[in-house]
Amino acid sequence: MTHLSSARSRPPAAQSIQTAVHQVIAKESLNNERKVAYVKVIVVLISSILDVFVFFFPQRILGKTSVPPTIALISVSACIIYTGCLIALRQPAAWRWLPKLQIAIPLFDGLLLALFISNISNVLGATQPQIVTNVAAFCCLLAVSGGIRIRRQASAITTVLALANFSYAIVLFQLNLGVGIFALFTILGTGLMSMLISGIVHRQGKNEAGRLLMQQFLPANVVEAAFEAPTALVQAPMAFDVTIMMTDLRGFTNYAEKLEPAAVFESLNQLQGLLSTVVKQHDGWVNSFMGDGMLAVFGAPTVLANHADRAVQAAQAILSEVQPLSPLPIGIGLHSGSIVAGCLGTDGHLEFSVIGDTVNVASRLESLTKEVDSSILISKATQQRLKSLSLQSLGKVPIRGRDEQIEVFVLPPG
Secondary structure, rough: OOOOHHHHHOOOHHHHHHHHHHHHHHHHHHHHHHHHHHHHHHHHHHHHHHHHEEEEEEHHHOOOOOOHHHHHHHHHHHHHHHHHHHHOOOOOOOHHHHHHHHHHHHHHHHHHHHHHHHHHHHHHOOOOHHHHHHHHHHHHHHHHHHOOOHHHHHHHHHHHHHHHHHHHHHHHOOOOOHHHHHHHHHHHHHHHHHHHHHHHHHHHHHHHHHHHHHHOOHHHHHHHHHHHHHHHOOOOEEEEEEEEEEEEEHHHHHHHOOOOOOHHHHHHHHHHHHHHHHHHHHOEEEEEEEEOOOEEEEEOOOOOOHHHHHHHHHHHHHHHHHHOOOOEEEEEEEEEEEEEEEEEEEEOEEEEEEEEEHHHHHHHHHHHHHHOOOOOOEEEEHHHOOOOOOOEEEEOOOOOOOOOOOEEEOOOOO
């Protein structure tokens, strides 16, 4: 029998949750970055097509005999680069290097805008100075683009770049100073608005992280219901037909007496983490840990037609995968029947739980595993619901707190 210390390579639960939360926030930001990238590719593609037409037909479009080739080269190059950036952002691991991209992309946007300003100044500045309104609009778009990024520095960077670019345009187009300052304040206001938007986006990412964190304590569909309709979570409980699994470490009290509390907690934390993983892999969820015991539910709040089979399969997996790592024997009791699931408590403390005699019987069966020297005891109610497994009967046994005996089963040898 291997002590759980051999499983120390598993990351602690808190560290795993923290990593998952950071990933959720990064991926939410990545989704925003991808959406903006799609828009930029479309806009730059249209701009490239127009610039190519301007280059080949300057007389018809602008009334000029010729325009410099840079007007088309810059647009086409930008289109290629933005397309490559979009492809990179669509990679599964893109969220890992997103923090660097969220600095590099705004810098490139600012550089491209400066080149755009130079181009239109050379081509249209002298004959059509009103084009500067387009420049102001592009600067505002650059400033506000920082708001979709989780990193708040991105909003400051895009705002500074937008102000710098329009200051450059003031010089190139020789704008009236008063008009230029008014436009700069407009761009600055847009940038400040983007910073507020960035805060909203950041909170949205935290909300998604909170959803993930809640799923560590509650079933996923309960969490979704809580986010979609918070009051529904505390309404009347619902009835389900389920299979309850109770587990316990035999001899845990004597085992804990010989160790420091911190060592006991670490060992128990690792073991319960392994048990929880197995339960989730078999479509169940852990309702509660009770010291060295665990209460798991199969069939609620998500209805599961084969909940008995999944519970027995989970019990088998616990014996084959977790028991070799446990310093103590694991006892498992399985019983099927009706329960009600809902929130217990008051506004100060609410707990989503399952209530019913089915839970009590599963607990009694787990206690009997010591007496009959079997790792798993399965009630007749569970056996009758099985669709793919055959069991071996041990006959009827008395259950503490019940007048009638119930028939129990074990897994067949081998």
